[in-house]
Amino acid sequence: MKLFDPLKIGAMTIPNRILVPAMVTHLCKEDGIVTQDTIDRFARYAAGGAGLIVVEAMAIHQVKSGPLLRISDDKYLPGLRELASKVHETSDSKLVPQIIHFLKVARTGWRQTADMLSLEEIDQIVEQFGDAVRRAREAGFDGAELHAAHAYTLSSFLSRVNPRTDEYGGQTLEGRLRLIGRVMANVRRKVGKDFPVGIRFNVEEFIKNGYTVMESKLLAERLAEFGADYLSLSAGGKFEDAVHTPGQVLYPYNGYSGDRCFPGEWLPRGLHASLAAEVKSHLLSKGHRVPIAVAGKLDAPHDAERLIAEGSVDIVGIARGLLADPDWPIKVRRGEQDRIVQCDYCNVCKALDGTHKTVICALWPQGSIQAPKDDPAVQAPQWAQVDTSLTAIPRESRVELKWPKAPGAANYQVYRADEQGDPQMMDAVKLTFWVDNGVLGGHTYRYFVRPCAATGQPGQRSNTAMVE
């Protein structure tokens, strides 16, 4: 299989194996209604050619939570319809909303846990999920995705640290799966078998006593039996190891499990891919062909292509890589890898999400709330002097790089190679200096910088500066 081969997911066929996983945008207001900015964000991914676009998490209930989309009432249908139809007009990308239920949190650091829900409240959640998926179908989406990952209600029930002692927990796998099983059964009652419903859940929780791939294989097996049309694997993002900031609600992404969910530049590329491959091979061994997606620093085109070619997974999720450059699919398809605006995993977007501010990418031009429109005619930025004069100066166990401005550059990609290796992109910055804190004394390093236009056109490399 190849990255650009279509894939049938239940009744829908996605045109390629590239997935935009859900990413909250905070482009709506507190009322949770789709805005023009929301529509523009998702239509932009469609224009860029992603196979499957998951719209940011939208709530099935009315609990307060800042600017978050809602699907908890029919009054949200007109906006959702407009969103779905704009994406469909734009390209053949398929579109599903991510549907979420979350428990209450307070600024004191208090949070409602799964064991505080009464049986009546659980029944209500089952109903709310069913009604939300019904609305997704009425709004013209191609399917829906249930959010059972990270710190939210379905995930808290699946968790190995689910504290309930009744039939919805009790430290048994079956108990932990009971809520999502009821949700899936109700969803099917409301929308039938032909409406594709995927489930996103954690391949590992990455918390103390949390589940690992040993159990997520079994969870995946049972979710496939429940009739999930695809399984999208994420990781971590839990309240259990979150650090409380006084006066703020608990943010489930600031502990180690949060690092695994939004892996920063210091974590390896494709860090969850081998776990996903284990799940996939377990499912195949049990006769389940349900498509598997995974996310986590998979924006290097050769990684994405390899995972699909090997059959490790069926779909590659690229969240921040496609936020930075929604045209990633088109550029890879045309062999214009060189023109991709490469995410450097700085996590500015994560910080914006954490403070409920409009989510943008730090590499976009100043003041933009959407990725710049692709324009292949834009001239690549050029260095003003032929000899660029990049300097690299070792200072107290670090190397400090400086270079002059290149007219027309929106950002600069910094590359480093050691004695034997190929150059690796280390960072993408808007300023004209960069500090390398990760060097080993006694080794030789070579650096160069490339200026890039906002639409990704790379200029010529600078001179190579060497440090011994």
Ligand SMILES: Cc1cc2nc3c(=O)[nH]c(=O)nc-3n(C[C@H](O)[C@H](O)[C@H](O)COP(=O)(O)O)c2cc1C
């Ligand atoms: C700004 C932002 C918002 C996110 N919002 C969601 C969300 O609503 N639901 C979800 O399941 N994951 C969410 N994620 C996690 C991503 O879907 C993805 O799993 C994560 O960024 C790792 O993939 P990547 O390395 O390709 O970015 C969000 C990530 C970012 C950067």
Ligand code: SF4
């Ligand atoms: S803000 Fe940073 S981490 Fe987020 S998409 Fe842009 S480059 Fe990537």
